[in-house]
Amino acid sequence: MFFILLSTLLLFCCISINPPPPTHSPCPSGYISWYLNCYKLVEEAATWDAAQTACAKAGGNLASIDMSYDQAFVAGVVLQGKADAWIGLKRKVQNGSYMWTDGWPVFFTQWGPGEPSNLEGEGCVSMHASYFFHGTWNDTKCSDPKPYICKISKAIPH
Ligand SMILES: [Ca+2]
Numbered sequence: 507m508f509f510i511l512l513s514t515l516l517l518f519c520c521i522s523i524n525p526p527p528p529t530h531s532p533c534p535s536g537y538i539s540w541y542l543n544c545y546k547l548v549e550e551a552a553t554w555d556a557a558q559t560a561c562a563k564a565g566g567n568l569a570s571i572d573m574s575y576d577q578a579f580v581a582g583v584v585l586q587g588k589a590d591a592w593i594g595l596k597r598k599v600q601n602g603s604y605m606w607t608d609g610w611p612v613f614f615t616q617w618g619p620g621e622p623s624n625l626e627g628e629g630c631v632s633m634h635a636s637y638f639f640h641g642t643w644n645d646t647k648c649s650d651p652k653p654y655i656c657k658i659s660k661a662i663p664h
Contacts, residue, residue, distance in 0.1 A: 534564065537658065540579050544658040545569060547587050551651035554630035557592045558607055561656035568594030569657035570606035577616050580655060581633065581641025590632045590644070592654035597622070597629035597645065604631070608659065618642035 531537075533544030544566070552560060558568045571577050571593060584591045594607040602624070604612050618634060622645035630648035633641055633655075 533658065537656075538583065541575070542659060542661050543576075545580065545583060546656045547583050547591060547653065548656060549587055549589070549653045551589075551653055552592075553651055554592050554596065554648040554654075557652070557654035557656075558594070561594075561654070564656060564658065566656045566658035567606075567608040568592055569655040570594045570608045570610045570659075571614060571616070572610055573614050577614065577641065583655060584633045584635050584641060585637070587653055588635055589653050590635050590646075592630065592632050592652050593643070594657070595631035595643070596648070597624070599629070608657070616641065616643050618644050621645060 531539050533539045537544035537546045546564075548557070548560065554568075561568050569576075569580055571580055580593070595604050595612070596607065597604050604615075604622075606612060618639050619642075621643060622628075622631070624645060627647055627649075628645045630646060631643050632646050632652055633643055635641075
């Protein structure tokens with residue numbers, strides 16, 4: 507019995523457990539990996555167009571939100587930033603319909619109460635950071651400088 511106990515103790519004391527290797531992030535530096543995408547909240551305010559250009563330079567687009575899981579994740583990121591942030595949704599001048607900059611069709615929306623108000627010059631969509639509106643969307647003035655959220659995605663619309 508004693509020997510069994512001793513050998514058990516020896517077994518536990520002397521096995522070295524190597525820590526697992528760090529997880530390799532599939533995203534560029536500064537981006538958060540989530541699902542098949544990489545996201546980054548840029549807190550320096552820019553107009554909607556300048557924000558989209560900046561995201562495109564990094565190989566992405568202003569973030570599209572294709573389902574409730576994306577919405578929950580992006581809202582969590584934006585709420586941390588404490589300021590409303592641009593997302594990749596813009597109204598087309600031609601027919602008034604909305605489209606995502608990355609080409610995905612709009613099959614999920616999370617408009618705030620009374621939105622989109624569709625006022626003239628309010629064709630760009632930002633996400634509310636205030637807890638009261640909790641990540642809901644608002645069409646607002648494209649020329650307003652706001653923080654923004656970029657998304658780099660491996661999923662290609664088809
Ligand atoms: Ca509005």
